Amino acid sequence: LTYNEDESEAYRAHDASTHYKYRGTYWNEGKREIMIRYIQLALIGLIQGSVAYFCNVACHYFVERKFERVASILESGSYFFAFLSYFGHQLTFAAFASLAVMIEPMSGGSGIPEVKCFLNGIDLPRINDIKTGLCKVIGVVGSVSAGLPVGKEGPMVHSGAVVAASVTRSSVRDDKARRDFVACGAASGVCTAFSAPIGGMLFAFEEGASYWSQSVTFRTFFCSACSIATLYTWNSVGSSFGALGFDKLFSFGNFIFEGMQASYSVWELLIFVFIGCMGGMIGAIFNNTNEKLTHWRIKHVNHSKFRRYLEVLCISSIVSIVCFGIPFIFHECIQVPDTDGMSQQQVELINRFVQFGCPEGQYHPTASLFFTDGNDAIKLLFHMHEHTFPEKALLLFFVCYISLATVTYGIAVPSGLFVPSLLSGAAFGRLFGNLIYKIIPDKVAFSNTYSLIGAAAVLGGMARMTISLTVILLEATGNEQFVLPLMISLFCARVVGSLFNTDLYHIHIHLKPGVHFLDGELRAISGHHDLYAGHIMSKDLVFIRPIEKVATVYDLLATCDHAFFPVVDTEDRDILYGTVSRHILTTLLQQRAIGVAANPSASPNRNIVQNHVTLEPNCNYVPLVPYKILEREYPAYTPISEIAVSDNDRECFIDIRPYCNTAPHTVQETTSVRRAYETFRTLGLRMLLVVNKYNQCVGTITRDDLTAEA
Amino acid sequence: LTYNEDESEAYRAHDASTHYKYRGTYWNEGKREIMIRYIQLALIGLIQGSVAYFCNVACHYFVERKFERVASILESGSYFFAFLSYFGHQLTFAAFASLAVMIEPMSGGSGIPEVKCFLNGIDLPRINDIKTGLCKVIGVVGSVSAGLPVGKEGPMVHSGAVVAASVTRSSVRDDKARRDFVACGAASGVCTAFSAPIGGMLFAFEEGASYWSQSVTFRTFFCSACSIATLYTWNSVGSSFGALGFDKLFSFGNFIFEGMQASYSVWELLIFVFIGCMGGMIGAIFNNTNEKLTHWRIKHVNHSKFRRYLEVLCISSIVSIVCFGIPFIFHECIQVPDTDGMSQQQVELINRFVQFGCPEGQYHPTASLFFTDGNDAIKLLFHMHEHTFPEKALLLFFVCYISLATVTYGIAVPSGLFVPSLLSGAAFGRLFGNLIYKIIPDKVAFSNTYSLIGAAAVLGGMARMTISLTVILLEATGNEQFVLPLMISLFCARVVGSLFNTDLYHIHIHLKPGVHFLDGELRAISGHHDLYAGHIMSKDLVFIRPIEKVATVYDLLATCDHAFFPVVDTEDRDILYGTVSRHILTTLLQQRAIGVAANPSASPNRNIVQNHVTLEPNCNYVPLVPYKILEREYPAYTPISEIAVSDNDRECFIDIRPYCNTAPHTVQETTSVRRAYETFRTLGLRMLLVVNKYNQCVGTITRDDLTAEA
């Protein structure tokens, strides 16, 4: 993707005419366009908010139904038929989810790596198509309903990006604006997934930080506000007089304790440091295992659609067996606690306990974790009294669930990672809290706090984000007191995790073939201190001249697939004249923007072309093909193979100068790689030309060259 | 400030030797340096947290004392003596605060504009000196205790920056690292001022967004966590077993209502939009008036220290008269409400009511706003029941207070703007809420919510930040429910305010002479569409040659004060060889890194120099003066006037090539100004060279040239 403005004569003429249009009256074209842009942003927010809301509702409905049926069979005492029904439901949903991915393979997985790539400037095919978005959303409803250990947060991010790209498809004419919109869309996706508007913005910022500008901040802000407003509005439908209730949105429930007392002491921060480190370790193991699995999968499964489908079914079956079998084997019933002295929230949560064959008034602790909706399990872990779950159940749940999640991520269903990490982390944290409580009772925080910190630590160890996760989790808990513990545990998780490997999204990005992701900073800097741009550039330059024969251009385009070509003025000391992009050349050929054929009997004569367009260097002549036409086919241009050039035309000359970017970004060949990398990345380039000290082009640097060395 | 790495031979040699040191063992120099860096960050957090805490405590103590004394005189019934005592106290404190500014003029005002300038790359003298920081902190205690309508938030930001710069003074050797540390320091300043760690980070990010990188995010995160932990720790001193209490920190009090019900309905968001717009308007008027006043002040007051001092005393007197006089004139007593059915917090706040001569069991509403500490007044406005303050009192307070704040900002005391804006905004919002309540009773939110939104709107209208203010206010309220109303009102305030003028900090930056601030985006873009870099560059190039006579260099340095010089190879087609900075040249002269004197009888002979250092272009010869020595005097270098060069030396040659940056950032003269601006700003350059197509340097662009056109 080209995140840089063109600087050719043609673009300037276009730009000048646009500005001309904008001049004058107070309410002018420019203002109108800004208006339209904001309306589009509002629309993105609106659509994404609605998508997220209905996706939420659908998941909720399906899961509820599933468990209702199974529970009714269970009540009649027949474990076997209950299992069959459960198994059948889960399998059906999983098959359905996988079907969506079969239709559109890009819609598998979490979607966050894909969005990251896009923001980084990598153009993956079909990533922002409406079809992909639809499959993703429908698929994720299926996979969540199937009870797989997946969340719908990653897919929501992807869906936000798709919505943004789709809404602006017809009106946005360059990659840069498109990227900014996609960043807004991704932010609103996060924002709707967690009902965390600030967290969403920070997520988009933490992922796309290198290209950030203040106006993008502002637009993301607006878009997030719109989407969260939509979500609230949907959510208040039905309640009297538009009063808000937050019950149907993603949240951790109400983390507010009595009085203004804090829920932890200062010295407990040290314990949180420890939990953070543990979480980092767990995350690192998770990432490592999942990487190995994905390698195996790429080799043995991914080449055939049938195998991928089968894999989904297998895993779904395993999940069903585990989730049903473990509560069945470790059967245990505990008295439901008294509701006296409980907060209103806890009283409500009591209904979330799962009986699983226990008599009335009792609940089954293991089943309440395994055999229920993920969100309910999280809330139970976060809010119930410390003796609610025995340590054995917590340990069992933690181990099984995280293993299942490891295996699941990467199969052919849309699947987010946040909920599984949070859930297993919550179990881990609670377990830890209970143990601490046994050692020093009465002096430590409620184990709920530990549960929250554990969830943060495991998630942080897996995703390695800091500021955005802090804010997301803070917004989900809604209690500012936890800001410091969350910061501490996320920080430690990241530091410890980074000792072993990188975050899961990165791992998956690097596993994609042919994707060259530019990290925030150059890795392995120590190796680069005396490596120059001249060392890493591609040296076999394919260039064209300012005025070139059509035949040459055509053959060049047909034989080599570079996206940009330097234009070298061979008449004038071989200096660099500019660059021209492939799609401009093809469009020129398509439009037959060519000079009169040279007299074939005479030797090719420059003068004929010179008569055609003026050659004075400083004269702003109107280009033959206006910029509007050059970019008409954006974003998908006709490939050269579909353009036919007649034999007669082949002998003509084509004047590329008006379409050249005459001020390309260049570096000297003696520039260090570090500086070249920085320039490339901060300016969001697609190609950097390397010149020698006479401004003769000696090579090119693209993404490929930079990552090959990094 | 130079935010770019050098690329000279000397630097490379230095870099290579550093890397060489780092190689090998697992625990190496590099790791050690990272450790040290984090320790420094922790230290910054620690110091700034302590500074903020003690500053808080001191203000609290002084203000408390002042009001205690006055109240005791008041009780004895003598209004006149009470006024005298009040007046005297206030005047003394103001005189004290102003004294601090007299000692160090840079410590006046809010400090945020100065920090913004620094992050933007402008080197204001003495901005980060310890003396400035001390004066600022001591002064702000004085000015807050003096009851002036100022806050201590801006000064805290400045103090954070000073702390960061001071802690790292001895170990940080380049501007870039220093900037990153200062950004961290500023973040921790905000963080301690509002106890809002995330808000602090976002503040630093919103101000320094163009140079942001992921590692800076991470470091800021760490630094904020440290400072907030320090603050909490200090705060928990004295409480049993380190339990946290948040009472002594900045906060808006507990914004939590009963149940999980939200405190507003969806349709009320429209009202918030309206409040936001009003706030934007108020902010715009505020900014405009203050700008006019500052102009006047620059002309008539600022040239003499005595006048500035007198001004402070005058304004302090006016403030005292108003704050005492208005409650005195509009005397009114209201029954203190019953404590039944009140939250614990409200019960506590009842003690904050001011009697001002009212009988026991009653309070004076106007005095409770005017004649009290700003933080208490804010809490009363935010939390008490809607009939607490009559509309008349609110209106009166709003008008008087905001006028006083307008007049005060800019006088010679350290003064923040957040608290005044919040306070007047809160009064405005509450007024508005009460009016709405009269029209449609029972259906709207508690007027407290309106109060909060009003505060946000006025602050937003003045400072025009969006995301960071949202988060700061959200963290201060601690209730996630308000995120959407806050976002909406801040957004509207900014949009409406921007129709009229820019934010107050910008206004004050532009009023500073000789400061060229680079905004996020080029203003007045419409004027630039066919302006090239060649048009705006400085054309009278002062250049030197790779090998130059000492006399020439010395005279050049003495006669012109540019910071960088292009090195032009006059032997080789006049092409650009590189750039060299002024301080390197002076250091070279100082170190006598010069060749053998040319035989004065013969014509100057190149060969003599050539014997001295090898001339093969690709040979990495060890430079005569190592990089360590070149940067030894950082950040303040000896001026050329203090360096004496003997007559004999003047005839020698000096070889600049090893010290040249051979890969300077250049642009073609045909580059559009827009692109040049973007390159300059995103890469954080200090000088951009303009070259023609033969790579001959034709001009230079610096900050001055870019802002002259913008």
Ligand SMILES: Nc1ncnc2c1ncn2[C@@H]1O[C@H](COP(=O)(O)OP(=O)(O)OP(=O)(O)O)[C@@H](O)[C@H]1O
């Ligand atoms: N005009 C050129 N002459 C010679 N080598 C080139 C030229 N353009 C690109 N290259 C080299 O070819 C390789 C691939 O270039 P390509 O144009 O595919 O860039 P890209 O960034 O991968 O673009 P795309 O996203 O279209 O694949 C790189 O190593 C690059 O340096």
Ligand SMILES: Nc1ncnc2c1ncn2[C@@H]1O[C@H](COP(=O)(O)OP(=O)(O)OP(=O)(O)O)[C@@H](O)[C@H]1O
């Ligand atoms: N070597 C040079 N030859 C000619 N003009 C120059 C040269 N260097 C700078 N200038 C011009 O002189 C003006 C001021 O330059 P100066 O070196 O003071 O830069 P600056 O960014 O203001 O640095 P400082 O922060 O040290 O003041 C600018 O208009 C710049 O274009």
Ligand SMILES: [Mg+2]
């Ligand atoms: Mg390629």
Ligand SMILES: [Mg+2]
């Ligand atoms: Mg200057």
